[in-house]
Amino acid sequence: xxxxxxxxxxxxxxxxxxxxxxxxxxxxxxxxxxxxxxxxxxxxxxxxxxxxxxxxxxxxxxxxxxxxxxxxxxxxxxxxxxxxxxxxxxxxxxxxxxxxxxxxxxxxxxxxxxxxxxxxxxxxxxxxxxxxxxxxxxxxxxxxxxxxxxxxxxxxxxxxxxxxxxxxxxxxxxxxxxxxxxxxxxxxxxxxxxxxxxxxxxxxxxxxxxxxxxxxxxxxxxxxxxxxxxxxxxxxxxxxxxxxxxxxxxxxxxxxxxxxxxxxxxxxxxxxxxxxxxxxxxxxxxxxxxxxxxxxxxxxxxxxxxxxxx
Ligand SMILES: NC(=O)C1=CN([C@@H]2O[C@H](COP(=O)(O)OP(=O)(O)OC[C@H]3O[C@@H](n4cnc5c(N)ncnc54)[C@H](OP(=O)(O)O)[C@@H]3O)[C@@H](O)[C@H]2O)C=CC1
Ligand SMILES: CC(=O)N[C@@H](CCC(=O)OP(=O)(O)O)C(=O)O
Numbered sequence: 182x183x184x185x186x187x188x189x190x191x192x193x194x195x196x197x198x199x200x201x202x203x204x205x206x207x208x209x210x211x212x213x214x215x216x217x218x219x220x221x222x223x224x225x226x227x228x229x230x231x232x233x234x235x236x237x238x239x240x241x242x243x244x245x246x247x248x249x250x251x252x253x254x255x256x257x258x259x260x261x262x263x264x265x266x267x268x269x270x271x272x273x274x275x276x277x278x279x280x281x282x283x284x285x286x287x288x289x290x291x292x293x294x295x296x297x298x299x300x301x302x303x304x305x306x307x308x309x310x311x312x313x314x315x316x317x318x319x320x321x322x323x324x325x326x327x328x329x330x331x332x333x334x335x336x337x338x339x340x341x342x343x344x345x346x347x348x349x350x351x352x353x354x355x356x357x358x359x360x361x362x363x364x365x366x367x368x369x370x371x372x373x374x375x376x377x378x379x380x381x382x383x384x385x386x387x388x389x390x391x392x393x394x395x396x397x398x399x400x401x402x403x404x405x406x407x408x409x410x411x412x413x414x415x416x417x418x419x420x421x422x423x424x425x426x427x428x429x430x431x432x433x434x435x436x437x438x439x440x441x442x443x444x445x446x447x448x449x450x451x452x453x454x455x456x457x458x459x460x461x462x463x464x465x466x467x468x469x470x471x472x473x474x475x476x477x478x479x480x481x482x483x484x485x486x487x488x489x490x491x
Contacts, residue, residue: 190238298476302394302468309419449479
């Protein structure tokens, strides 16, 4: 029997891409709400309670409301793509590669919080170094990133693509989150295993999908003896045995002149790079992904598949 899946928010940016990824699958039956009824609470409640897995692609408040609509129904499992539950104790964090036990936690969970796009890159780079003892307590971590503009959902897509709007954005590349209080910081801290909040500076470029996340590091402030090579080895060891997150060999990355934020557009994988000069004082860690691939919709489908394999 096929599993019933309802995507609440199926007509939005993340929801549409999840739907596209599921097209043609026979093992799942998509329960659908007409676009004109997308905010009809009674219809949503009914569909949510008819699903085996509900995937929420909604703003935080609407996600909390959807979860309350199924709170008395233990049969419905949930994948939430919003920020609402990513550091909640009773939710599994939906980043299967972040450590060896995580895919089993997702497989058996009733509630799974899909990671944010920027935290997917940042946690992928930071967590293995904390787990290996290379990044000491108190280290002041910075995370700098650029996202494709679909990361801002329907509203930002319209602002970037329709210059006749009053709130149109004309910039080709802009910084935001200037108060340094971005909603992704708690998640980066918790799942990056950090004892201090990272300083996070995001930006957007005039391309629809793609993302670069950078974590620059001073080797002299890391554990004694840490090198470019030992950081790379820690990442390689952490991600051994799976194919979604790959660590680019040092020999290959040392020959690169530039990194293209759109390289993985349309893919659900992520590449990690370790840049610097052997024997040098500084290292720059880089994660490359599609904000709507491993950063959102691709990860949600990966989590759904894990849950269906329980
Ligand atoms: N875009 C991205 O790259 C990423 C997004 N996410 C997260 O995914 C979630 C969805 O974002 P995204 O797809 O970008 O957003 P969009 O704005 O593109 O889509 C959101 C959808 O939810 C609908 N919606 C809003 N409020 C309600 C409500 N109260 N009841 C029912 N439906 C509602 C919207 O309808 P309407 O058109 O009427 O507003 C729209 O269809 C967010 O929590 C976001 O933070 C996570 C990672 C990356
Ligand atoms: C470019 C842009 O605006 N990006 C979004 C984050 C996209 C994402 O990861 O979404 P959630 O964590 O909300 O699920 C932002 O900075 O708010």
